Amino acid sequence: MQNQSSKSIGSRVLNLLASNQPWLTLIGRLILGGVLLTAGALKVGKPQLSAMSVRAYELLPTDIANFFGYVLPWFEVALGLLLIIGAGVKVCAVLGGATMLIFIFGISQAWARGLNIDCGCFSAGGVVEPGETNYLSSIIRNIGLTVVAIYLYRFPKGRFGLDK
Amino acid sequence: MAVSNSSSDKGTRNLVIGMVVFIVLIGVIFSFISNRSSTTAMVPASVSAEDGYGIVINPTATPTVDIYLDYQCVVCKNFEIINGGYINEIAAQNKAKVVFHTMSFLGAESVIAANAAACAADEGKFLEMNLALFQNQPTSHDSGMWAGDFMKRLGNSIGLNSATFEKCVAEGDYIDWTRNVAQASAAADVNSTPTVKINGKEIDRNTEYMDPVKFRAALAAGGVK
Secondary structure (H helix, E strand, O other), X not given: OHHHHHHHHHHHHHHHHHHOHHHHHHHHHHHHHXXXXXXXXXXXXXXXXXXXXXXXXXXXXXXXXXXXXXXXXXXXXXXXXXXXXXXXXXXXXXXXXXXXXXXXXXXXXXXXXXXXXXXXXOOOOEEOXXXXXXXXXXXXXXXXXXXXHHXXXXXXXXXXOOOO | OOOOHHHHHHHHHHHHHHHHHHHHHHHHHHHHHHHOOOOOOOOOOOEEHHXXXXXXXXXXXXXXXXXXXXXXXXXXXXXXXXXXXXXXXHHHOOOOEEEEEEEOOOOXXXXXXXXXXXXXXXXXXXXXXXXXHHHOOOOOOOOOOOOOOHHHHHHHHOOXXXXXXXXXXXXXXXXXXXXXXXXXXXXXXXXXXXXXXXXXEEOOOOOOOOOHHHHHHHHHHOOOO
């Protein structure tokens, strides 16, 4: 009896999710797209700072880090715009999710190696004073966004999108 | 209509994707071009390309102390309050070659300030202008304060009244040079300001920057007598 009732609640939740999938996809697009667009837009005007953020991870050779520092903000703007408009959602979800995984890796290794850096996710970046890092919250945020990206990959078609 | 509804939808979608990608590519190219170093930039007399386009004081002294800063950086201002006096003493007494790298990643007013510092360097008053800029640092980045004739008035307040100086700050003679400094500092893998290096080796960020005693000890260990 108990089991049956909880099962029916579970399946009702699933039904509710399924019947609202186009709206959930829209919400997911706005969340992932909104974060990417904001993060990118805050950095496009400050490419030197963005390059500094990438260098501070101490993962890439300086020249390559500087190159990515210039390209990354614009890449985020493009993904953000396309996700919000709803054009090419599936591909953008893959690229956005992969970007988040790379960020999670980068932040984790910086944390593990004891670097003191700002993640450079939004505007600021580079080396900071010890104790001013916020690795955990950045990683949790990026895991959440990865989940959204996976959902969008599975259900790319939603409300108010150009993808038909 | 010859075109079916769904294929015209697809055309619109592809057009939108194409436009976004195009605009972003233009943006990337613009970022690269507007920040690359300029081989034709006017450089202040005391600047040496071999020293990362930094402003060099005591070019023949040893050891070499490199200081990377941004005039809008608050920690740099605190660093100047704590260690500026000692650095100026080293410079005045020829105890080291001191190279100031005036970076400008924090915004347009960092560029204006770096230009003004370079203009002052040409008049032999770099250290005075360096201090005056930090003393007059706005409380937020690109606040609008470091604009108009502010740099002229700031220069006047420390005795920089020549027509050359006033033209230099008004016309931004060394604006292009600030990009060379930025590119050289990026290539030198400087990831924070202030950054202090002695003979190319950074002092300990965790302990030696903000403590005047430890800062002196670090410089002494690097050969500053």
